[in-house]
Amino acid sequence: MAQITERQGKILSLIIERYISTGEPVGSKTVCKALDNRISSATVRNEMAVLTEHGLLEQPHTSAGRVPSQNGYRYYVDNLMTRYELSLEEQERIKLWLKAFSGEPEQLLEKSGEILASITNCTVVSSAPAAQDATIKKIELLPLSRTTSMIVLLTSSGTLKSQVVRVDVELTLEMVESFYNIVKTHFLGRRVADIGTAFMQTIVASLGEKAFLLSPLLIAVCTLAKNASLTDIHRVGQRNILTHKEMVDNASELMDFIHKDTPISELLNAQKRSLNISIGTENVFKELQNATTIFSKYAVGENDSGFVGIIGPTRLDYARLIPGIQYLSSVVGTLLSEALDDN
Structure with a gap:
């Protein structure tokens, strides 16, 4: 990408930030006024023409002002943007909103999604x-x-699964003790992905006459382990897409993409860094090539565990949203880690 001068950078930043705020093309008079007329209108027009030649600005109509191109947004995010710093009050408010759900990973992610969708007016994944x-x-x-009993399974990554199980006989203290002995011997510390049919058959075959009594409980454990090995995906605010005029033309296609598990899983699997920002055609999926995706990784304990992010238009307030998304995802990771330690 072409290098630009300091003055051109100031003009590009001003145009992008004004366009993010208003959604209207920005003309040279607006730029001059914002710069307190320290630069002549003719000079501003010349600099805007250079920025257009570099592919950082676009002119939607002959007589209109300029709007940022996707390359312009990228240059701004990488080189010009001044990140907004969340105040202590804003940080405490986010913590307070989420702390009530810290013991339930699924509810915590749902609540964090609701908060982020409300703040950003984007779809949260x-x-x-x-x-x-x-x-x-x-x-x-x-x-x-x-x-009747409820079985609750907790994994090392903080995933919590539960299932109600009914057995054909009354649960006795002896049955409960036998169940916990089997759990201690065969399940604790084992990878959830290794709990399969063959594994269960081996255990049941070793139980002798207890197999009939304990099988429903052990089958439930197997089911919970299988469910825990899958990555749950949460979506909030899909209809927010319809509020952005830039996204209306392919809104149906985009909402269908978000609804399906396979493409969304592929999208999340493609996020390799702690912070991932893809603008327009930087997204490999054609449904997202008129959108921006921002995903921030969170960790549970010392392990990278999941992502929190948004899908929205390219016209986003990057300076405010990026720090907010990063902070919220870090709080999610912290609360999940604390809940895991408590257990």
Whole structure:
């Protein structure tokens, strides 16, 4: 990408920030006024023409002002943008909103998505802690009645799964003790991805006469482990797409893309850095080539676990949204880590 002068950078920043604010093309008179007329209108027009030749600005109509190109947004984010710093009050407010849901990863991600969708007016996509390599940290059996119990499974990545199980006989203290012995011997510390049919058949075959009594409970554990090995994807604010005039033309195609698990999973898997910003055609999916995606990675403990991010128009307030998304994702990771330590 071509290098530009300091003055051209100031003009580009001003045009981008004004366009982000108003959604209207920016003319030379507006630029001159913002610069307190320190630069002549003719000079500003010449600099705008140079920025257009460099592919950083576009002129939508012959007599109109300029708007940023996708390359212009990229140059601005990488070189010119002054990041907004969240105040302590804003940080505490986000923590307070989310802390009530810290013990439930799925609810925490749903709530963080609602907050981010409201703040950004974009669609929010987040992934639960990745669990393919996670191990089983705890399994609890909680009696609900004489023949019904709830089994709760917690993984090392913070994923929490539960299932209500009914057995054909009354749960006795001996059955509960046998269940916990099996859990301790065969399940704790084992990768959730390794809990499959063959594994369960081996355990059941070793139980002898207890197999009939304990099989429903062990099958439920197997089901929970399988569910915990999958990455849950949360979506909030899909209809926000319709509020952006830049996205209306392909809104139906984009909403269909967001709704489907496979492309969204591929999108999340493509995010390799701690902060990932793809503007317009930088997105490899054609449905997103008129959009911007911003994803921030969060960690549970010392492990990279998931992402929180947005899908929106290219006309975004990058300076404010990027720090906000990064901070929110870090709070999600911190709260999940604390909940995991408590357990």
